[in-house]
Amino acid sequence: MRKLIILSLLSILLCTYTNAQHITDQATQQPVMETQGKIYVVLFVCLVVLGGLIAYLFMLDKRISQLEKEKK
Numbered sequence: 648m649r650k651l652i653i654l655s656l657l658s659i660l661l662c663t664y665t666n667a668q669h670i671t672d673q674a675t676q677q678p679v680m681e682t683q684g685k686i687y688v689v690l691f692v693c694l695v696v697l698g699g700l701i702a703y704l705f706m707l708d709k710r711i712s713q714l715e716k717e718k719k
Contacts, residue, residue, distance in 0.1 A: 648708055 648704075651704070
């Protein structure tokens with residue numbers, strides 16, 4: 648589980664780093680999603696899905712740990 652968390656954080660940081668490499672002139676070129684404000688909706692939906700997946704993984708880990716304890 649610890650490796651999964653570390654791998655997830657590393658991938659998020661890597662994505663952030665690669666997106667930081669793409670610099671545009673904001674005065675002349677703004678993406679359509681940013682100009683219409685829809686980027687925040689997409690970001691919110693992604694965060695909700697990610698939060699749900701993380702919560703599911705923690706619940707699953709608890710259940711597996713409980714089953715392992717019962718087996719011993």
